[in-house]
Amino acid sequence: MEEKLEALCESVQNADDVGGLQHATEGLRDHYGIAHIVYHWVNSVGERFGAGTYSQDWVDRYVEKDYLRMDPVILGCLQRFNPVDWKELDWSSRAARAFFREAVDFGVGNQGLSIPIRGPSGQFALFTVSDNSDDFTWATFIDRNMRDLMIVAHEFNKKALEFEQGGDSAPAPALSPRELTAMTYLAKGMNRAQAAKEMEISEHTLRVYIEAARHKLGALNTTHAVARALSRGLIVV
Amino acid sequence: MEEKLEALCESVQNADDVGGLQHATEGLRDHYGIAHIVYHWVNSVGERFGAGTYSQDWVDRYVEKDYLRMDPVILGCLQRFNPVDWKELDWSSRAARAFFREAVDFGVGNQGLSIPIRGPSGQFALFTVSDNSDDFTWATFIDRNMRDLMIVAHEFNKKALEFEQGGDSAPAPALSPRELTAMTYLAKGMNRAQAAKEMEISEHTLRVYIEAARHKLGALNTTHAVARALSRGLIVV
DNA sequence: ACCAGCCTCGCTATTTTGGGGGAGGGTAGA
DNA sequence: TCTACCCTCCCCCAAAATAGCGAGGCTGGT
Structure with missing residues (x-):
C-alpha cells in the first residue's frame, strides 16, 4: 500500500504542465477504481485552471452556465477548513438540487469528497474525488483512503505552486x-x-x-x- | 507504524480543551524522540493560542519581546503554502540571527519544520516540529515522517476548528x-x-x-x- | 401569495484622506 | 565608516468617503 501511494505521488511530481496533472488524475481514478478525480485551482491573480476526469460536456456546461457561482461544493469549501463530504453541504436551494441532478446526469458521481486548501496570496485549490455508490460503501472508501488522498492532494498543490512560480512571482516588498x-x-x-x-x-x-x-x-x-x-x-x- | 499514527491521531482527537492539545504535543514529542512539537493557531478574530513543548521561559520571552512580528518562521510561513524547513527561511538580518541564537539557548532545536495551514476566515495555523541534530539526520527524519506529520497537523486543525466553533463563531455573513x-x-x-x-x-x-x-x-x-x-x-x- | 432581500436611483453636510512641500536624529547593513 | 532607510514632526488645500434622510421594481423561498 505504501508503495502504491509513493507511485501515485510520483505520477503527480513528474507532471511538468497541466496536461501532466490531467494524466495524473486519470491514473488516480484507475487506481482507486472510482468515477472521478478532479483538481481545481485558483491562482493569486484569480485565474482558474483545472485537471480532472469529468467529461468535456460537463465542463463546458459548467462554464457556460457559470455554475462556479452557485455550486454548493465550491461555496461550501470556500467556507471550510477540513475535507468535506458532499452530503454535508447545503443542497437546500432549488437551484442547488437541480444542479446536482444535472451533474449526476452528466456522469458526476452521486457521492463526493472535496479537500480545500488555501495559499498565502488568495490561492485556493480543491481536490475532489467522486463516485457512484451508496452511503455505506462510500463511507468505507473514505475511511480507508482519506489520508492517502490528503497526501496526494498536497502533491497536486505543490505542483500547482511550481507552475505559478514558473510564471511571474511578486517579490513581496518588506514593510518596516x-x-x-x-x-x-x-x-x-x-x-x-x-x-x-x-x-x-x-x-x-x-x-x-x-x-x-x-x-x-x-x-x-x-x-x-x-x-x-x-x-x-x-x-x- | 500505521497503528502508531492511529494512536497519535486519537490522542489529538480526544483532547477537549487546549490543555488536551498540550498533552498531545507532549505525547508526539516522546513518540518521535525529538525536542519539540508546537501547534500555534490564530483564529478568525485574531486571537492566538498555542500548545506545545517549548519551555515557559521561552514562551514568556517570545511574548515579551513581541517576536511574533519578526520571527522568520512566522513571516516565512505566512508567505508559503507547503511545509517549510527552517533552513529555507530568510535568516539574513542581524535581528533574525540573534533571535535564532536566543531560541537555541532557550532549548528550541536548531532544526525545524513548520507546516502552515489556512482557514477560510483568516485562520492561520502552524504545526512545528523541532530538534537538535545535524542536517543529514534531520533530512532523514523529515523524509521518513513528513506525511504522518501532515496528517497529525491536520488533526490538530480539526480540533482547533472545533474549539472555535464551540466558542462564539462568526456565522460568516453572506454578501450579495x-x-x-x-x-x-x-x-x-x-x-x-x-x-x-x-x-x-x-x-x-x-x-x-x-x-x-x-x-x-x-x-x-x-x-x-x-x-x-x-x-x-x-x-x- | 407574500415577505425578505436584492438592485437601482436621489440629496446635503460633515469628516476623513490624499498630494505637495520639508527637516532632523537614530540605527542597522555593506 | 557611511549610506540608506527608519522614525518622528510640521503646514495647506483639494478630493474622497461617510452619515443621515428616502423610494420603487424585481426575484426567490416559504
Whole structure:
C-alpha cells in the first residue's frame, strides 16, 4: 500500500504542465477504481485552471452556465477548513438540487469528497474525488483512503505552486515594523486619528507610514494597500 | 507504524480543551524522540493560542519581546503554502540571527519544520516540529515522517476548528453578488467613482452596496470591510 | 401569495484622506 | 565608516468617503 501511494505521488511530481496533472488524475481514478478525480485551482491573480476526469460536456456546461457561482461544493469549501463530504453541504436551494441532478446526469458521481486548501496570496485549490455508490460503501472508501488522498492532494498543490512560480512571482516588498503596525490598525478599522493615538505618534507621522506602505506595495489608496498587505500575508487581522 | 499514527491521531482527537492539545504535543514529542512539537493557531478574530513543548521561559520571552512580528518562521510561513524547513527561511538580518541564537539557548532545536495551514476566515495555523541534530539526520527524519506529520497537523486543525466553533463563531455573513463585486473592485484599489463605472451603476448605488457590506461584516469603514471580506475568503484580489 | 432581500436611483453636510512641500536624529547593513 | 532607510514632526488645500434622510421594481423561498 505504501508503495502504491509513493507511485501515485510520483505520477503527480513528474507532471511538468497541466496536461501532466490531467494524466495524473486519470491514473488516480484507475487506481482507486472510482468515477472521478478532479483538481481545481485558483491562482493569486484569480485565474482558474483545472485537471480532472469529468467529461468535456460537463465542463463546458459548467462554464457556460457559470455554475462556479452557485455550486454548493465550491461555496461550501470556500467556507471550510477540513475535507468535506458532499452530503454535508447545503443542497437546500432549488437551484442547488437541480444542479446536482444535472451533474449526476452528466456522469458526476452521486457521492463526493472535496479537500480545500488555501495559499498565502488568495490561492485556493480543491481536490475532489467522486463516485457512484451508496452511503455505506462510500463511507468505507473514505475511511480507508482519506489520508492517502490528503497526501496526494498536497502533491497536486505543490505542483500547482511550481507552475505559478514558473510564471511571474511578486517579490513581496518588506514593510518596516511601524508600517506594518499602521497597516494592521487600519485593517482593524481604525481611522488615522485612532491609529495614531494607539501608536502614540502624531497623525502626521502615521500618514508618512501609510504613504510609505502604499508606495512600497504599489497601492492606489489605503484600502488597496491594506488589501495587498493582507493578501501577501504581511499582516494578519 | 500505521497503528502508531492511529494512536497519535486519537490522542489529538480526544483532547477537549487546549490543555488536551498540550498533552498531545507532549505525547508526539516522546513518540518521535525529538525536542519539540508546537501547534500555534490564530483564529478568525485574531486571537492566538498555542500548545506545545517549548519551555515557559521561552514562551514568556517570545511574548515579551513581541517576536511574533519578526520571527522568520512566522513571516516565512505566512508567505508559503507547503511545509517549510527552517533552513529555507530568510535568516539574513542581524535581528533574525540573534533571535535564532536566543531560541537555541532557550532549548528550541536548531532544526525545524513548520507546516502552515489556512482557514477560510483568516485562520492561520502552524504545526512545528523541532530538534537538535545535524542536517543529514534531520533530512532523514523529515523524509521518513513528513506525511504522518501532515496528517497529525491536520488533526490538530480539526480540533482547533472545533474549539472555535464551540466558542462564539462568526456565522460568516453572506454578501450579495453585487456587494462582493463592489468589495472586490475596492480591494483592487478603485475609488467609488471608478468601481461604479466598472459596474455600470451610479455611484450612489455603489455606496449602498458598500454600506450593506460594511454592516453585514460589522466593519467600521470601507478599509475594514475589505480587510474582513479578504480574511474571510469572501473575495479574492 | 407574500415577505425578505436584492438592485437601482436621489440629496446635503460633515469628516476623513490624499498630494505637495520639508527637516532632523537614530540605527542597522555593506 | 557611511549610506540608506527608519522614525518622528510640521503646514495647506483639494478630493474622497461617510452619515443621515428616502423610494420603487424585481426575484426567490416559504
